[in-house]
Amino acid sequence: MNATTPLTALQVMQDSPMIPVIVLNDVAHAVPLARAFLAGGIRMLEVTLRTPQALACIEAIAREVPEAVVGAGTVRSKADAKAAANAGARFAVSPGYTGAVGQACRDASLPLLPGVASSSDIMMATEDGFTELKFFPAVQAGGVGMLKAWSGPFFDVKFCPTGGVTLQNAPNFLALSNVVCVGGSWLVPANVQELGDWGRVTRLAMEIQILRK
Structure with a gap:
């Protein structure tokens, strides 16, 4: 997989048991952090758009660490999607879902993991063609029990639970048939x-690999 290879949302989810949720306040930290994750076996990196430096950090990783696959998290608007794509992001993650964000990511050729917290959210996202979803905030919204309940009516949907997920409870999520990976910030x-x-960071990333199904 190189920097020009198109990705699907499922490929983003399948690459590792975990997608790290990264908040960067200093552009100087972006490249060494990405390289540390690569050394630990994690390529899919979600850099959240929660700081003024986030887009510059995405750009730096895309330019300097092409072996990594950098994505943008906390994508909340059409403008966020466009800016993320222009910075070099190769996938997007949103805390919730709107049709406008979904279309903006399609227009920007960004695979999107839309955030969902209810059955209605799932129905809106799947109606627009999204079947790989971020369950957020996972623990607060029902955790493992909710995912088990959804496995019936939403048998064709795959999830990445994020929010309250830890190294201790991650195996409980990953054991579910409708969970492909988890997301979390504890690796940083x-x-x-x-x-x-x-x-x-590298040592923590290596620990995650034992969680593979």
Whole structure:
């Protein structure tokens, strides 16, 4: 897979047991962090659009670490989707779903993992053709029990639970037939970026690989 290979949402989900949710406040941290994840076996990197530096960080990773597959998280609008694509993002993740965001991602050729928290959300997303979804906030919205309940009526939908997922409870989610991967921020502990402790990120990423089904 190279930087020009088109992706599907399912391919993004299948690459690793986990998609890290990354908040970057300093562009200087983007490239070493991406390389640390690669060293630990994780290529799909969700950089959230929660800081003024996020787009520049996506651009830096796309340019300097082409072996990684950088995506944009917290995509909430058409403008977010367009800006993410222009920065070099190769997939998008949203906290919720609207038809406008879905169409904007299609227009920008960005595979989208739309966020859903209810059966109505799932029906809206699948009606627009999205069958790989982010369950968010997973634990707060019903967790494993909710996903088990959805496996009947939404038998053709695959999920990436995110929100409250930890190394301890991730195996419970990954054991479900309708879960492909999980998302979480624990691979980037609060002080790692300030300390430049990239080796810790690599070690945590390697731990995740044992969670493979």
